[in-house]
Structure formats: structure tokens, C-alpha cells
Amino acid sequence: MAELPDDWEMVVGLEVHTELATSTKLFCGCSNAFGGEPNTNVCPVCLGLPGSLPVLNEKAVELAIRIGLALHCEIAPSVFARKNYFYPDQPKDYQISQYDKPLNGIGHLDLPDGTRVVVERAHMEEDTGKTTHLGGTGRIHGADESIVDYNRAGVPLVEIVSGPDIRSAEQARLYAAELRAILIATGASDGRMEEGSMRVDANVSVRRGPDAPFGTRCEIKNLNSLRSVQRAIDHEALRQVMLLEAGETVTQETRHWDEDAGRTQTLRSKEEAYDYRYFPEPDLVPLAPSDEQIDAIRASLPPMPAERRRTLLGLLGDSVTEAHADQISSVVDQDLDRFVTAAAAAGVGAPLALARVANELAGALGDGGELEEGTMVVLLEMEEAGEVSATQAKAVLADLVAAGGGDPRAVAKAKGFEQMDAGALDAVLDAVIAENADAWQRYVEGDDKLAGFFTGKVMAATKGQADGKAVNASLRQRRG
Amino acid sequence: MSEPAPLSADDVAKVAVLARLNLTDEEVERFTGQLASILGHAADLAALDLSTLKVTEHPLELSNVLRADEVRPSLDRAEVLSQAPAVADDRFLVPQIVGEEG
Structure with missing residues (x-):
């Protein structure tokens, strides 16, 4: 991990966009499925055709409130607003967002390292279409023309804005990882960064020591993995320190993270300042969830990752090692801890169950496939009783996951894994x-x-x- | 409440750029006067004490107008793209953009 020289300190705030796991878009009935043929999930509303009117998706509202509650936000009466800009990723020439009255107001997120990051707001908005640049070198600045697919235009998003509370790239990665686990736990998102379900932008500035005023910040985009979040912030903070140490100044701008080159570069060269001229969206009425609705959603929230890690720690008792702690974080992040708790409830030793779930099961599921908890429990019981060896148990597991389930004993027998007498x-x-x-x-x-x-x-x-x-x-x- | 600075021709020129309007100098001058009179009216309203009144978020006295999360048919792609000025690779073809790829 990079260290900033002397008394320099970085100040980081993250803006995380998450797509919501609905069936349809935010304001129309077009499918919200990832990866369709270009421009097949479009209609007059999401294409911005004249005379069309948006109608808000109730499931998107429920999922947005779930996120707000999980982040301890104040849920408030809210108003949608038009964010005006000319850019072909929105066919309407504006994006419907929330501005001065977001659905989820101030909240917070506690990180596994004990620090707390303030969440300033978590508002609803629609996603943009996907632009691809053609011609020239195929690179962004060399492009002659662009093509646009509006399947993603109008997909429901929640943008979660942190306070400028983060002080290291490692802490930023922790925040993004914990937020991702929470989004998955609430059922609001699948958290797939590689598919763009969760996207992170980082506002980075540096200052001399914790009492100095904030410096000029840059916004870093294109952080497509937790690793990118950490690398890009370390790089950007160091770039700013070197500029300032050389007597130069930091220009407020948007910069693009190039993962292959390992550096950020200027993205927007236009001088025109951001001036989105927000105004209330006249085609949508206010959204004001009732206390009853908020209470019902709160009651339906499952345990959050922090509590689930504590549960697994409790199962391991006094024998927790650092490796166990890593395995616990990993299975909770991947929403696989239910396999460990089910096995422990059936009497299987927690260390064995944790190891097999964190390593073999996570690996097998990562290759595609699925498995019921009960099936995994039976296999773990077989291994613990010595009916199959560790090597054999792994082979049986791979077959079970690939087949989407089955009887572990039958699979073991079919593979000739019967225990030698x-x-x-x-x-x-x-x-x-x-x-x-x-x-x-x-x-x-x-x-x-x-x-x-x-x-x-x-x-x-x-x-x-x-x-x-x-x-x-x-x-x-x-x-x- | 303090008086806002009077609207200048530069303000109007900036708004015109944001709205992608090509205005002549004569138009900028004319619209500066017109816009200033509209803003003057808004300033008159802002001077009233409305602290006892509820904010009108929307002219309709409605809230929470929602629809079920059910998929409805989308448009036919060929029909959609037939309305585009230019098409490439089943997508809308647009002039070069300076900005992010996303």
C-alpha cells in the first residue's frame, strides 16, 4: 500500500451507483435484464419520445428504501428532479434524478475495522444508455463517432454518496466491499461490479495534516473492481501530492482510471462548468412513503453482514485464526454463510464447514451452478464421519454443483468413492x-x-x- | 432577503450556451430585458412572507403514484431505429463525444 510522504493526508468520498434488481425499468415496463440485444428493451418513455409520461416502479421504491434502512438513513418525503445536460446517453437531454429532496437522507456505514463513514444521501435516479466509441484509434479521445444502446437508459439506480470521511485507499476499498455486501444482503442488487451493477466514483483531494482545510478535489471514474478502487485512489492522491510539492496546483476535474496503465488521466477537456439546472420533474408527483410502509420494510430486512460475521465468529468460539477471519469475510461477502450456519446447526464442526464453503464451494459456484444448503450439509457430514476423504468430498461437490444438486451418497458411489473397509x-x-x-x-x-x-x-x-x-x-x- | 444581482447580458449568453441556443447580440440584449422582468416578478413573490404556507411540490394534490413491476412489451427495434438520423451496428449513431465511455 502506498504511503503519502511527510504529513500529507488524503481525503476521499465515494459515490456508488447501484442498479436495482427489479424486473422493469424505473419509469416504464421495459425489461431490466442485463445483456440483451442492443435497443430491444426500449419504448417511448425511455427513448424520450414526445407525449410519453413516466410512471414510478413500486418495486424500485421498496428496494431503495431497503438500502436506506440498511444504511441507517432518514427516509423522507422526496421529489424527482430533471438534471439537464446535452449528451446522447440520455435521449431526453435530461436525466430524472433527485436533487434537494432525496428519498434517503443522512445515514452511516460502520466498517469492519471499526471506523464509521457518514452516508450523506442515497437517492433514486435512472441509468443512462451505453455509449461505445468508434473510429480513430478506438480510444476515447480518438473517436470520430459514437453508437448508443438505450437498453440501460431508464434502469433504476440508487446513488449512495458518502461524506468526505475516508482517509486511505484501503479504507475506501473496505467501504466499497462492505457496501456491496449490504446491497446484496438487502436483495436490492446483485453487486456485480464487472457487469456494472455497482459502479464506484471517487472524489479525492489531499491536505497537509488533519487540521488543514480540504484541498481541490478530482473525481475519478471507471473503477470497475474493488482492486481498482484502492489502486486508483492511491495513485491519484500521490499524483496530487507530487503536483503540490512541485509548487503547482490541482485542477478540479474528472479523471479516468486506466487499470492497465495504472494511472488516471483527464477525461473532460471542456471548460464549461457543470451546470445541470435542476428543476422539479413536472411529470412525476412527490414520493412520500408512509411510516407503516417503512416499518414493514424494516421488519422484513434480513441480518446485515456485520451481524452475520459475528454469528460465524460465535460458531468458531475461541479457536479463531486470521485465516478464519478472512474466510468469514469472504463467505459473508459472497452470501454463502447460510451454508456454514446450516452445517453447524446439523452438528458439523464449524472450521471444516467454513473451510469447505469458503474455498471449494465458493470456487465451484463461481464456475456456475447452484446447490441447496441441505445437500452441502450431508456432504460435510460424510467427510467428517470419514465416509469420503477430503479429496473425494471435493470431487463430489464439484459434480453436485455442476448438476445443480443431487444425492451426495449416490454421487460418491457412482464415482467409486465407497469407503474401503x-x-x-x-x-x-x-x-x-x-x-x-x-x-x-x-x-x-x-x-x-x-x-x-x-x-x-x-x-x-x-x-x-x-x-x-x-x-x-x-x-x-x-x-x- | 437581499436583492439578487441584476441579470447581465453575460448571464443570458451563458444560459444560451447551456441550452444550445445560437443568439445574436441583438437577441441577447432583447432577452436580457425580458428575462430580467420575469426574474423581477419572481423576486416580488419571494419577498412575501409565506412561512405559514405548505410548499406546493406539484400542482396536483397527489403523491405516490406507482405502477407494478411487470414487464410490458418493448418496441420493435427495426421500427425504433427507422426513426434515427443514423444507425450503425443496431445502435444510434451520433457525432463524436468528448467524455466518458459508459
């Missing part, structure tokens, strides 16, 4: 020892490293069917 294992051991008499003698005399050698031989002879733990126990027993 003790007699068969003894016979194999006899043969292996006879073939490697010298090695066996050294092992008996105390060369413990050879235990692995013999286990390997037994595994090879049984094609992995033997249980490693049983082999080890047998070896120790025979050595006396």
Missing part, C-alpha cells in the same frame, strides 16, 4: 510395506517424514479411495 486397507498396507522394506525400517526408527511417502503409495494403490486420516492412523498404529 479396514481389512482391504490392511491388505494394501501389507503390500506397500513389503515392497518398501528399507523405507519402512527407517520410518519405524523415527523418520516421520516417510509417513507422507507411505500415505502416497497407499493412495496410488487405491486410486485415492483410501481415507488419508485412516491411513495415517494405521501407519502410527503399526509402528507402535
Whole structure:
């Protein structure tokens, strides 16, 4: 992690846009599905055709309130506003957003490191169309023409604006990661940064020490992963410090993060200041959720990631290591902790369940597929009871996830993973020892490293069917 | 309440740029007068004590007009694109833009 020189301190605020997991767009009945053929999910409303009128999506409102409540925001009567600008990503020449009366007012987000970041607001707005630049070098500034797909225009968004409370790139990454986990937990978003479901912009400035006034800030766009968030902020803060140390000034501007080059560069070269001339959207009436509605939504919220991490920590008891803590963060971030709690409730040891879910299950699900909690629990019980070895359990799991479920015992049997009985294992051991008499003698005399050698031989002879733990126990027993 | 600065020809020229209007000097001068008179009327209203009145967010006395989250058919793409001045790759073709790709 980069350190700023001397007494320099960075000041960072994040603006996070999240698409809402609705079936339709914010103001029309066009599908809100990612990845459709270009310009197939469009209608007079989202194309801004004359005479069309927007009507607000009730599901989008509910999801926006869920986000607000999860971030401890004040939910308030709100008004939609037109943000006016000429840019072809909005066919109307304005974007419907919220301005001075956002749905979700001031709130906060507590990070796993114990710090609190103020959430200034979390307002509703519509997404823009997707522009692609053609011609020239194919790069942004070299483009001659652009093409626009309006499938995304009008997709419901919530923009979550943090206060300027963040003081390191690492803390910014933590904030984005925790927010992402919360968005997934509320069911408001799938949190897929690579698909643009969650997009992060960072406002970065630097100053000399915590008591100095804020410096001039730059807004960094195109942060498409948590890693980009951290790298870009570190880079930008250092760039500003070097400018100021050289006696130059920071220009307030929007900069684009180039992940491959590892640097930011000026995005907007126009001098024209932002002047969006917001005014109340005359085609929409105010949105004022009732206390009853807000209470009902609050009651329906599931436990948030911080509480779920505490639950898993409780299951592990006093034996928590740093690796466990990482696994806990990882399974909660991926919404997989329900597998661990289900296994623990069935009596499976928490460390085993946590390890298999954080590593093998997360990996298998990442390749596509799904699994019910009960199926995972049965497989973990089989492994814990020694019915299958660790290696075999992983192979069974991969098959189960790929098939979307199934009976773990049937899969194990079909793969020939039936546990060897003790007699068969003894016979194999006899043969292996006879073939490697010298090695066996050294092992008996105390060369413990050879235990692995013999286990390997037994595994090879049984094609992995033997249980490693049983082999080890047998070896120790025979050595006396 | 303090008096806002009077509207200048520069203000009008700036608003014209934001609204993509090409105004002649003569038009800027004429509209500066007209806009100043409208803003003067707004200033008269702002001078009234309205602290006891409820803010009118919208001329209609309605709130929470919502629709169910149900997919309805979209338009036919060929029909949509037939209305565009220019098309490429099933998308609307527009002049070069300086700005972000998104």
C-alpha cells in the first residue's frame, strides 16, 4: 500500500451507483435484464419520445428504501428532479434524478475495522444508455463517432454518496466491499461490479495534516473492481501530492482510471462548468412513503453482514485464526454463510464447514451452478464421519454443483468413492510395506517424514479411495 | 432577503450556451430585458412572507403514484431505429463525444 510522504493526508468520498434488481425499468415496463440485444428493451418513455409520461416502479421504491434502512438513513418525503445536460446517453437531454429532496437522507456505514463513514444521501435516479466509441484509434479521445444502446437508459439506480470521511485507499476499498455486501444482503442488487451493477466514483483531494482545510478535489471514474478502487485512489492522491510539492496546483476535474496503465488521466477537456439546472420533474408527483410502509420494510430486512460475521465468529468460539477471519469475510461477502450456519446447526464442526464453503464451494459456484444448503450439509457430514476423504468430498461437490444438486451418497458411489473397509486397507498396507522394506525400517526408527511417502503409495494403490486420516492412523498404529 | 444581482447580458449568453441556443447580440440584449422582468416578478413573490404556507411540490394534490413491476412489451427495434438520423451496428449513431465511455 502506498504511503503519502511527510504529513500529507488524503481525503476521499465515494459515490456508488447501484442498479436495482427489479424486473422493469424505473419509469416504464421495459425489461431490466442485463445483456440483451442492443435497443430491444426500449419504448417511448425511455427513448424520450414526445407525449410519453413516466410512471414510478413500486418495486424500485421498496428496494431503495431497503438500502436506506440498511444504511441507517432518514427516509423522507422526496421529489424527482430533471438534471439537464446535452449528451446522447440520455435521449431526453435530461436525466430524472433527485436533487434537494432525496428519498434517503443522512445515514452511516460502520466498517469492519471499526471506523464509521457518514452516508450523506442515497437517492433514486435512472441509468443512462451505453455509449461505445468508434473510429480513430478506438480510444476515447480518438473517436470520430459514437453508437448508443438505450437498453440501460431508464434502469433504476440508487446513488449512495458518502461524506468526505475516508482517509486511505484501503479504507475506501473496505467501504466499497462492505457496501456491496449490504446491497446484496438487502436483495436490492446483485453487486456485480464487472457487469456494472455497482459502479464506484471517487472524489479525492489531499491536505497537509488533519487540521488543514480540504484541498481541490478530482473525481475519478471507471473503477470497475474493488482492486481498482484502492489502486486508483492511491495513485491519484500521490499524483496530487507530487503536483503540490512541485509548487503547482490541482485542477478540479474528472479523471479516468486506466487499470492497465495504472494511472488516471483527464477525461473532460471542456471548460464549461457543470451546470445541470435542476428543476422539479413536472411529470412525476412527490414520493412520500408512509411510516407503516417503512416499518414493514424494516421488519422484513434480513441480518446485515456485520451481524452475520459475528454469528460465524460465535460458531468458531475461541479457536479463531486470521485465516478464519478472512474466510468469514469472504463467505459473508459472497452470501454463502447460510451454508456454514446450516452445517453447524446439523452438528458439523464449524472450521471444516467454513473451510469447505469458503474455498471449494465458493470456487465451484463461481464456475456456475447452484446447490441447496441441505445437500452441502450431508456432504460435510460424510467427510467428517470419514465416509469420503477430503479429496473425494471435493470431487463430489464439484459434480453436485455442476448438476445443480443431487444425492451426495449416490454421487460418491457412482464415482467409486465407497469407503474401503479396514481389512482391504490392511491388505494394501501389507503390500506397500513389503515392497518398501528399507523405507519402512527407517520410518519405524523415527523418520516421520516417510509417513507422507507411505500415505502416497497407499493412495496410488487405491486410486485415492483410501481415507488419508485412516491411513495415517494405521501407519502410527503399526509402528507402535 | 437581499436583492439578487441584476441579470447581465453575460448571464443570458451563458444560459444560451447551456441550452444550445445560437443568439445574436441583438437577441441577447432583447432577452436580457425580458428575462430580467420575469426574474423581477419572481423576486416580488419571494419577498412575501409565506412561512405559514405548505410548499406546493406539484400542482396536483397527489403523491405516490406507482405502477407494478411487470414487464410490458418493448418496441420493435427495426421500427425504433427507422426513426434515427443514423444507425450503425443496431445502435444510434451520433457525432463524436468528448467524455466518458459508459
